[in-house]
Amino acid sequence: MKTKKLKEQIAKELKEKFEKAPLVVLTDFQGMTVAESNALRRKLREVGAEYKVVKNTLMRYAYPGTPVEQIKDSFVGPTGIVFAYDDIVAAAKALKEFMDEKDSKLKFKAAVVEGKVADYNMVKQLAELPGREELLGQLAFTLKYPVNAVAWSLENLFTKLVTVLENIKAEKEGAA
Template identity: 85%
Template sequence: MKTRKHKEQIAQELKEKFQKAPLVILTNFQGMTVAETNQLRRKLREAGAEYKVVKNTLMRYAYPGTPVEQIKDAFVGPTGIVFAFDDIVAAAKALKDYMAGDGKEEPKLKFKAAIVEGKVADFNMIKQLAELPSREELLGQLAFTLKYPVNAMAWSLENLFTKLVTVLENVKAEKEGAA
């Protein structure tokens, strides 16, 4: 049994995470096995996110004054919380597989509510977020976009020099042939 001081410490840690995390997703994990939950935690950790299960009674002390207060009504029944701090797209992608199901069965991990950048989000918004390119893909596209004009200019200059050399060789050949 946790002491009052320990519970206050947990509530304070949660409050800090609620304030810092740009993506907070509340889920219902009822029906998931311990192995499935551990696999979910591992996958989220790889994406730079974390998954916590905390009693709803502790949440009442953690969410006041945070963006999560907007979805306080979702703290009913078994609640798992996803906190994404760095790459919210990667976290959404990691969750997508667990919330989509296989088509034959209903997914075991169910969406309750979410906060994205301080605003309430629905499940469709989380799915759209999961379909965005990852941070690395976006950085690659940006690098290509920035590199393209430089490459085009280098190619143009090289092409000009090649044409100049060709013209000069033709002029030289004409003068030698006329002499």
């Protein structure tokens, strides 16, 4: 049995996570085995997210004053929480992949994305976006392209200039 002090500490840590995480997803994990739960935790950890299972009574002390308070009615029955901090797209993809597996017993309850309530379709749309690394690659290409275009144009210009000078030299040598 947990002491009152320990429960207060857990509620405080949860509140900090609710405030800090831009993506919080509530799930129903009823029927999942320990192995499945560990696989989910591993998959989320790989993308910088985490999965917690905490009693609903403790969560009721943690959500007041946080964006998660908007979905407080979903804290019913077995509830697992996904917290994503850095790359919310990668976390949404990992969660969606796990939920889409053939025998997955994990069910979506509710979510808060960047302080706004989101349904499962919104989380699926988030999962379909390009990941952080892919977006950074696209940005780098976009920033690099104009520089490459100028360099190619200058190179092309110098090649044409050399060709013109060689033709003039050839004409002068032929006239001499």
